[in-house]
Amino acid sequence: MSRGILFVLSGPSGVGKGTVRAELFSRANHKLVYSVSATTRIARKGEVEGVDYFFKTQEEFEKMIANRALIEYAQFVGNYYGTPLDYVEKMLDEGQDVILEIEVQGATQVKRLLPEAVFIFLAPPSLKELRRRLVGRGTEDTEVISGRINTAIRELFLMSEYDYTVINDTVEQAADKIIAIIKAEHLRTKYIESTIRERIMEELV
Ligand code: 5GP
Numbered sequence: 138m139s140r141g142i143l144f145v146l147s148g149p150s151g152v153g154k155g156t157v158r159a160e161l162f163s164r165a166n167h168k169l170v171y172s173v174s175a176t177t178r179i180a181r182k183g184e185v186e187g188v189d190y191f192f193k194t195q196e197e198f199e200k201m202i203a204n205r206a207l208i209e210y211a212q213f214v215g216n217y218y219g220t221p222l223d224y225v226e227k228m229l230d231e232g233q234d235v236i237l238e239i240e241v242q243g244a245t246q247v248k249r250l251l252p253e254a255v256f257i258f259l260a261p262p263s264l265k266e267l268r269r270r271l272v273g274r275g276t277e278d279t280e281v282i283s284g285r286i287n288t289a290i291r292e293l294f295l296m297s298e299y300d301y302t303v304i305n306d307t308v309e310q311a312a313d314k315i316i317a318i319i320k321a322e323h324l325r326t327k328y329i330e331s332t333i334r335e336r337i338m339e340e341l342v
Contacts, residue, residue: 139331141233142322143225143251144169146315147244148259149289150213151271153305156261158238160312167319169236172225178216191221209239209246214275214281214341218243234319241292255322257315258299262306264290 148154162171175191177198185191193201198217201207210219212259218236228235247254261267267289271282296302301318305311 138232141229141231142233142319143161143229143247143254144146144234144236144315144319144322145244145256146236146238146259146300147241147256148305149267149292150240150285151262151267151274151289152259152261153178153277153308153311154238154259156308157303157305157311157315158236160308161236161311161315164312164316165293167234167316169234169319172220172228172235172237173206173238174218174220174239176216176218178214193217208237208250211242211246213239213240213242220247221296241295245295255318256299256301256316258296258302259311260293260296260304261289261298261305305313 146154146158151188154251158171160241161167161169173187173189173191175193177193177195178190179237180186180190180192184190195217198210200218201219201221206222208222208225210217213291218240220239220243225235225237237243239247239323241289248256250302261270264286267287268282271285277285303311303318
C-alpha cells in the first residue's frame, strides 16, 4: 500500500480556511482525514475536545514541544497552536491522505520538515474583502484588524513558496479546486509508476 499524501492548507487570518475545510468535509468525493490540532486557547461555544481541537494548558503544550510531539507549532494571538506528529504519521502510513489547516508560520515549518507535502495557499479575492471578513467576524477590534491586515500583506508574499494558490472567491469554488488538486497529485508518475510496472510484469510472465 502506498503512503498517503499530506496536504497543507494555509493562508492569512480571515481568508476562510476553516470554512473551506468544513466545505471539503461536507463532500464525499475524497478520502481526506483532518489532523486535529492542539491549542492552548479556550474552547469556543460548541467546540468539542478531540474534534475541533485538543485543548491543552500551556504547561501541557510546552511538554509536547519538549517531547518533539508536534510537527510544527506557532503562537497566534497569544495562544499556542500545533500539529500532533503521531496521528499524521499513523494516517499517512495507513495510506490515508491527511489535511492540515494551519496558519502561515506553521506551514513554513512543515515545509522544512516534510518538503514532500503539498502546500496550498488560500488567498483572499482582495484586501478589501479580507477586511470585510475580519470585521464581519466581530471577534476583533479595529487595531487588531489593522494588525491582521498588515500580517496578511506580508504573508501574501510567501505565496511563491506554495505549490498551489486557490483564491477564495466562493467557498464552493475553492473546495472544487482543492479536490482537483488532490486528484491531480494522485496522478503524479511517482504514485502510478509501480502499479504500471506490476501490471506489465504480470502480462510478461
Ligand atoms: P482559531 O483560534 O480561529 O481556531 O485559529 C486561529 C488560527 O490558527 C487559524 O489561522 C488556524 O488555521 C490556525 N491553526 C489551527 N491549528 C493550527 C496548528 O496546528 N498549527 C498552526 N500553526 N496553526 C493552526
